[in-house]
Amino acid sequence: MELYNSWAKCPKCGCETIIDVFRHKGELFYDTSRDHHYNHFAEQDLIQRTCRNCSFSWHELPLDTRIRVVAPEQGEVNRSETD
């Protein structure tokens, strides 16, 4: 999932008018993004983005999300809180 970018355009139609809704971790919401289309508990804090023109929907990460570091040879590495 990409970090939220308020300037992003819809990846499908290029429209600049996107409806953004913040979803708390654990919140039940109607997920219209790829492969979903059902009520779904948010697995983490996210911003649900829906194109006003074509209704394509996708999720982005809030700007205060702790990003996990991915090392190419070792796979995903989680940084501890004390790093």
Ligand SMILES: [Zn+2]
């Ligand atoms: Zn669109």
